[in-house]
Amino acid sequence: ELSCNLLKKETFMEITYNLTEEDFLHFNMFHLKHSKSAIQSLNVQRFLTPVFFILMAFLLSKFGNIPFLELFIVFSITSILWIIFYPWYFYNTVTRRMKKMFKEGKNVGLLGEHVLTLNDEGMVESSVNGQIKVNWSGITDFKKDEQYFYLYNSSVSAYIIPKRDLNNSEEVENFLKGKVSTI
Template sequence: MMEIRYELTEEDVVAFNVYHVKNSNIGRNSLRWQRLASPLIFLLFAYLLSIFTEIPAAPLLSTFTITAVIWVLFYPKYFYWHITRQVRKMLKEGKNEGLIGEHVLKMQKKGITDSTQNGETIVNWEAIKSFKEDIGHFYLYNSAISAYIIPKREVNADAVRNHLKKWLTL
């Protein structure tokens, strides 16, 4: 058995959500679609504006082309900033006492027990859909959109990784 104690912060939850969007097919497709479709709409608008008004096409197309290039270059940064902002808003508006705060995670032969001030959840290893990690966190996905978040700053990362690989059969 391994027991780890850690404090889960708002930053950890935001990091998970950004990681999830960056690494999910839906998140990547959404970013790709929004990044490329909007500039095409800008250029189409410029073309139609030049047809239906007296404004010459060259200045319109050059202005909207510059706008489109700026959009393609900077939209990903805005996209992830927007996700971060939305997650922070949701955390502030809802009751998240069991999410943010102190956690005691026990990893045993039968599964995981996560204890917080609000209660305890017990999950069998078979319920863990995938194990992912980034620079600062481990993510134990228990569904397509939620995971147990373990910040590496609070634990011995190699020991936790080895222990998880011992129990997980993904």
């Protein structure tokens, strides 16, 4: 539920939403796909590995007494498949590892119901673990996709607001853009 009350001196908005493991998985995939360092790492692994494949073809032909052309064809096909399918493998591996980490630890307060109260000074997030107050200066970036709003409080973590729980996501987006742009 979303309620927005306009007072003469202060504007505030209260958002109640539930976070699931899928929400965190989605955020981490969003972050990986938009992080310059993650994209760079993916591309290095994606395109540098085939160079090693071709180098292996050369070395095996030199020292293994196997015709270079045969090895080159095999390693070239392997390289092409690597380039095509490596991003899927990369993201799938990250997802599996994150699911495993969720099963390892206690996630009380991370998952479940959250209430986010936004006002002119900042926001207060309430969950079963208590409350966290953050001034707008503590929010470093505002990003969104089709399903979520992300209020980054560091380069690798954010407050995740699922749009599915909002009555009026445009109103929330306009409010957040106005506050985060003042940083």
